[in-house]
Amino acid sequence: MRDIASSLATWNSIGMPYAIATVVSVSGSAPRLPGAAMAVAADGEAVGSVSGGCVEGAVYELCRDVLATGVPVRESFGYSDDDAFAVGLTCGGVIEVFVSSAPPASVVDAVATGADVAVAQLLDATGAVLMVGAHGTTGTTGFADVDAVVSSEALAMLDSGSSGIRSVRCRPDVEVFVQSHATPPRLLIFGAIDYAGALARLGKFLGYRVTVCDARPVFATEARFPDADEVVVEWPHSYLARTQVDSRTVVCVLTHDAKFDVPLLDVALRLPVAFVGAMGSRRTHLDRLSRLRDVGLTDCELSRLRSPIGLDLGARTPEETALSIAAEFTALRRDGSCLPLVQSTGPIHRDIEAARVS
Template identity: 50%
Template sequence: MDAVLDAIVREREPFTLATVVSTWSSAPRESGARMLVRSDGSVVGSVSGGCVEGDVHALAGEVLADGVPRLVRYGVSDEVAGAVGLTCGGTIEVLVQRVEPGDASARADDGGGAAVALTAFAAAVAAGRATALATVVDGAEGAVTRQGALLSVDDMGRATGATGSARLDAALVVDAAAVLETGRTAELTYGLDGSRQGVGIRVLVEVVAPPPRLIVAGVTDFAAAVVSIGGFLGFEVTLCDARSAFATRVRFPDAHEVVIDWPHRYLAGELAAGRVDARTVVLVLTHDPKFDEPLLEVALGADLGFVGAMGSRRTHADRLDRLRERGLDEHALARLHSPVGLDLAGRSPRETALSIMAHVVATRAGGSGLPLAGMSGPIHRDAGAGGYPVPPA
């Protein structure tokens, strides 16, 4: 579980929660980044790369004392931001609010309801379930809800917490569920009376989904390095190979799961059970056609996020011919990333694994893979929807 969410669950005294609710340009953290500040001044989490933490920490003390939420913006053109050192070129908006540890009877207008919603959100995240947290970021004078009110909505449509407006709550339960399906955090606007018509109330709907899966086929040293980096990047990693002498926990200690089976049969079973989706990455690192090709036949026929295979350019060309003989059409073959990896000129297993996973990350986010120094425009882009574009044929 996220360290801040874990701390929220454990807190027994009032604390201040700072949340990044909006970002622009090269912001150091994404929306949803948090920092918890206790009454003794101790801190869990971060809202920036260190640029504005000091200022937010001082503001948190004021909010803890008077209970009045603050919405502050830091950017390179702002006098305050320049003073505290936000030099990344971006802008962030941070909501700082006091939270009272609450129980099931806590009201939305006393800060206790926020703790109830946060606890439900944290529990869903810890359980690996998709969930959304709606935060009232701002509301003009006369709005029906308080700034900082929270509502958690899980993947079953169950809501915990309240905004103080039954009308807004009802709209958010439906809208947060829709946002949850997209897998992307979003900002929504509502009228001052809580209706979907008009503006005046801003709500951040933060989405947390279970980690994407990475299925690695092969028991090579390259596979071991990919497993390690994949786990570091937040993937739920499965190592699969039919050779029990090599597919062991000793060789792959960083895998979440080691499966001894033919990879194509394992993947077919996971597809049938609905345990893979459009975010799933499959990497074929076996260097053996009798393993590679049946697996690629299954993987390229499914709606997976990324399918990559190691090998030389000649190996790739020969593999494509054999896959055509198996009946795969050009559309399916165009989805294969091979030879997989970006040109980093590395040769060791770890360097190769870095190249492969960099290819996965760049494809997932729509990155170019080019050096930033040779490019213009914002360094940080808007996060993608988790989709993977088809590679050029």
């Protein structure tokens, strides 16, 4: 919706009614991704696109119907021999579209101004909309338990920069489409070793924007790390000092070489990032702590260092080690206990329990 939000804000400012169609799922070869939107105003003007042209006419008419009735519509358009040249997708894919009346103006304004927010819409006859961001939740479904679950799920998806349909766990018959208007969190991997390749693959799978950095050009190549979004040949501490990070950024130091990791950790442990972990034995860790104290890091700053990095999974292979590392920063991010569920008590999904006691 972000690409048409300014037009929607203009319509809101003049009191122009409109309906908006949003792609909520795709399969096969489809021209637009989930979140693509087209809106139709009461005067007939249309902005945006849901299919690059294939089904625009049919979706336009659906928007006009919703404008007239006020009742949301969920519709699929796909390829078949019968409708390939009618309203189907001749590219062979299937898209599912949800058409509803205009969302609240506060939601449109937040998206138009570039705020990091997730917009969650129930895919039912209500079409209820919630907006979730760093400052809380706006809107309601009318049910406290649904609000709590949807808000929690939307916040997690915003954190990972992902969008898609989710089931509402406390009401299995209800689905919600969550669209994240935020960049994915960053995973910065320092040290172009085999463990870095496995961690890059897993980080990408988890929704991170992955960077692998090493000062050695013979090792830091795109061919060795095809799953990384970027491979940087530069001294790690110099790159970290100049690149953009935030409170979601994960820093994994896999070099376990003092000439690389001490100056790098000197920078990393002073930055407002989510996680800083370093690979190495316990003996390496103790030596590293001594060297970091020598360069001026305080005990408070050193307490942020997760070293040796990873959970105790008994990992041996690079893939198992990557899993142990990813499990650790995921647990920290989600406030997990790291205990087997069979050894823990209470609800698996804490947001449901919060809704029950509120």
